[in-house]
Amino acid sequence: MRINEMHVTPIAISDPPLLNAAGLHAPFALRTIVELTTNDGLYGLGEVPGGAEVTTALEAARAIVIGRDPFHLNALARALDEAFGPSGPGRVHGAAWNRRQMALVFSAVEVACFDLMGKATGRPVVDLLGGAVRERVPFAAYLFFKHAGAGGALGFDADPAAVGWPASRQAAALDPDGVVAQAQAMSLAFGFQSLKLKGGVFAPEIEARTILALREAFGPETPLRIDPNAVWSVETAIRWGRELEGVLEYYEDPVRGQDNMAAVRAAVKIPLATNMCTTSFADLPGSVRVGAEDIILSDHHAWGGLRSSMELGRICRTFGRGLSMHSNSHVGISLAAMTHLAAAMPNLTYACDTHYPWQSEDVIVGGKLRFEDGALPVSREPGLGIELDRAALAALHANYKACGLARRDDEAEMQKVQPGWRFQPTRW
């Protein structure tokens, strides 16, 4: 089995006006889809956070990928490192890829290769990672402060029901009550049993009040998390963390950097979680040295694929870290890969993040995957268990070309609403 074609397709998907510490989501989120085909007629799919930079890098990787056996991923990683790594002996371009580019490129190709391996062997991807320890993967409701609208070309969906939850998805949520209403609508539509609030948007007092309002509305059985995206000071994080002891399941990236995280961790009786201070294997020695967090959010895109994520899981077990899972706006290829991975990870004990309910479109046959009681069943079909809807892919690629966005820039988007708004690394 040899890879004989590699198709790299940037797409733009509708994204609602969600607020976060970096600003505002644009009407479109960018993803890049990779399709590998083999000489024996199979195809495999991968998906990563998109835009011009990663698309260009993936295009450059094609010459290294073509001709390889999809099982031979260790040699592929080495070849990419040699061609594009910082000190690769066979550097084919002037500027080396940074660590994140390398991880994203490898992840996109690796997931597509796992899809191919699964199809070639008649096995679901989860089996190639050692098999499932759970048959259903729970996800969390990802709550946002937001403006009204559902994103996309018109700013809203023609048929909100088509994406699985009602028109309330388009509603603004700019205060605690709005977020509680959003959480109720989302839980009703998808059955989510954990709630995560994207914070770092309003003053910490408002965000803490939002958490307390969620607790009031959902009761102590529903795990709650907040993620201020590192824009709180250590003092602020300690102050509001103490208010939320006994309320939060975990406290995700209240502050910036491993040392600051360790300081908050030492002062607050809530597990500290991160997707910002420990985001690559290179960050792990520092994490262990200072005790930066209790829980690491895996992300197969950013950590360089499914096997690397399993290795991260082992490192978490070994060094006393819990394991959760991060998400960006994405379509069904990533969701399928996340589900196979999450099903295989023995020590994944938290509901995974996903932006998926916020997206309207997909590139897979049959439309969007459907959550059942807040979880996705693990497919037993060969590979990822999804098929590519080529017409949908073409339409979303046309969206990409038409939308005028080449990279995510939440600050610029926010300035359209609030002229002069600037991102601040520490806002409160």
Add this chain to the structure above:
Amino acid sequence: MRINEMHVTPIAISDPPLLNAAGLHAPFALRTIVELTTNDGLYGLGEVPGGAEVTTALEAARAIVIGRDPFHLNALARALDEAFGPSGPGRVHGAAWNRRQMALVFSAVEVACFDLMGKATGRPVVDLLGGAVRERVPFAAYLFFKHAGAGGALGFDADPAAVGWPASRQAAALDPDGVVAQAQAMSLAFGFQSLKLKGGVFAPEIEARTILALREAFGPETPLRIDPNAVWSVETAIRWGRELEGVLEYYEDPVRGQDNMAAVRAAVKIPLATNMCTTSFADLPGSVRVGAEDIILSDHHAWGGLRSSMELGRICRTFGRGLSMHSNSHVGISLAAMTHLAAAMPNLTYACDTHYPWQSEDVIVGGKLRFEDGALPVSREPGLGIELDRAALAALHANYKACGLARRDDEAEMQKVQPGWRFQPTRW
């Protein structure tokens, strides 16, 4: 595909009178062979260090193993832990297995499952670990101080040439010249290009002189290692280590425990390697905390299988450790598994240990695997690429029953030669 039978067969293989810090090798080394068969007519093989204890544990595991899909190893690990682990909720026996028993049992079954997965998919095991980064795996000559004889029922081989090297294998090697002659014979017969001396047997001065004699005989291009098996004091290890700076490739376990290793490491300009102070995932936090070693010797038997060993390799990359590979006396099933694993590990940059040339018999069809220029080619056949010689297995099982040994006891064996000899944790 379901596992429908699990055969556990303890065997005894001829082992020469090799000296080490724990005493003397008995005439037989013990291994336990696991064969799993499936409902679709395949069989898979595993091998671990043997004796009554691990054999009993494997027999107890059978009820957990039977009926499972060989791909579903994560669930198997969880089920074994629940049934036999220290705090398993479904403990089926009074006494929990210790960490080493758990690792050995899982490894034996996991390797047999990898063999099955490979056969079921038409893929060599290395491909199921991400594929080869090298087509040939280099091994090191494993040099021992020894008495005359080749072990086994008669104390020597009827036909020494049958095991691939000449009668000199039977010769005593009780001083530097004897070890140099052994190294020359072994290198001539197998083409090994790295040399490892098992030390901790004679006074450090004699062992250091042996290393210097090897350097003199083989020149600076041949990597040299010594392994005193932790019976040197920190002072002794520093003193003789300094004598061997610029001569040794690495210095394996001169002293006992992570703190002592760290002290030697800080004082001697030779990379410190270990198979004694960091031997499980539970030891890794301590290793990182004190900086116990530069290089960890993997061992898929002791670290709980092939995937765990790949995860160890990732941890070594992440935390700045080199990676090598340890061995005990073994037959061809372990050697095949070691070769597939070593071929897949990106950061394995040292020649692997193997006792294999010291053994006479095997349980695989075609007799013993043959080194070429000190290396083994990685099989491209499905699974491990070996087949079971059932007559040979039966004969070696008869050996086990006849030999009267139920566990390895080098101290007792040494006392037969030197009455009153006692193992000392720190001898020099």
